Structures are given as structure tokens and as C-alpha cells.
Amino acid sequence: MDVIFPCLDEAEALPWVLGRLPRAFRPIVVDNGSVDGSAGIARSLGAVVVSEPHRGFGAACHRGLSAATAEVVCFCDCDASLDPRQLPLVAGPVLSGAADLVLGRRRPVIRGAWPLPARLANWELARRIRCRTGVRVRDLGPMRAARREELLQLRLADRRCGYALEMLVRAADAGWRVREVEVDYRPRIGRSKVTGTFRGYWQAVRDMKSVLAR
Incomplete structure (x- = not known):
């Protein structure tokens, strides 16, 4: 399986993220314009690295989906808030x-991992x-799996930022069977590009409202 x-x-x-990835999963790291050497580090750790110059969470996810070759693909944040060792729990029902x-x-699993404003918005x-x-969902979880x-x-x-939301809405409209499984959530490493700034948070809200309006 491929993990984007x-x-x-x-x-x-x-x-930490790539070191905890189970052997059956191939990492595809989509570099979305990093300036801290992320691409080189990911490559040195054995990941497939592809570039997406157009900035945006959805742009990076979709570039990874295009680069994937496995029948089943997973998505996972790259900030250590989610544990890749739990990917089999998410991929299992699809497989x-x-x-x-x-x-x-x-x-x-740790106090303060999910700030109240972000949790209320979710x-x-x-x-x-x-x-x-x-569809009876309680979370727009960024760790997810489906057939490519x-x-x-x-x-x-x-x-x-509306990519994950659009995926869920379109899947529901297409009659997909949607399921949730619990996964651990920890404080991320580094500052969030979305909730870490007012501009990022506001843009995410606008993107998701636009998806729901469509």
C-alpha cells in the first residue's frame, strides 16, 4: 500500500513519522515547497519524494494520489500528530x-493535543x-484510506484545505460505505500551517465553507 x-x-x-511506518506501506512524501530540507531528509529515509509547486494541502494530496500505484492508498499528516503504526487499523476495512x-x-492521548477551538470547528x-x-461521522480525520x-x-x-472535506462529501453522494476507527492524536511537532496562524485558520474555514456550499 502507498501512504501519501x-x-x-x-x-x-x-x-519519527517515517521510522514508524509499517513495512507493508510505501511512503510517498509530497514536498509542497519546503525550505528546511524536508525533501532530502525524506529521501534519505527511503521515501519516494515528489514535488508539488502549487501551494495547498489539496494540491499536495492530489499530487501524491497521482503518483501512487497501489490499489489501496492512505493519507496521513506528516507532523507526528498521528502514529503511522496505526495505519493498518485504517486500511484494514478497505482491504x-x-x-x-x-x-x-x-x-x-495527551492533554492539549487538540486545542478546543479546533475541536469545536471540527x-x-x-x-x-x-x-x-x-453519513454518521464525528471527525474529518486526516488519516484515511480508500481505493485509488x-x-x-x-x-x-x-x-x-477543503480537499479532505470534498472527498468525504463526494464519497457520500456516490453511495460509498464510510466508516470511522479510533486513532491516537498527539501534539504536532512544529507549528501548524493552518491553525498556527490567523490567516491559515481563516483560509481553512473559507475553503471548507466553499466545499459545503457547492
């Missing part, structure tokens, strides 16, 4: 045919998705 890691200046976290899209529902988005699609060809057929268009 969108990456922007995650040099400090990469050794067995029990689900079409599996989301890792985050469970904080809760509200999940509520809106439940109302919009009828089916994902490409969804024709995801968002290239910013």
Missing part, C-alpha cells in the same frame, strides 16, 4: 471490502456533513 504524506517544512517530524472510505477518528463541520449527507481508482473517479477539485 503532504509535507511543508516538516524536517523535524519526518524521522477486507467492509468499507470504501475509512477515516481515523482522532482520540487525544465538531461543527462533522455536524453539517451529517445533515448534508446522512475510485478516489480518482470522484474528480476532486479543491486544492486547498
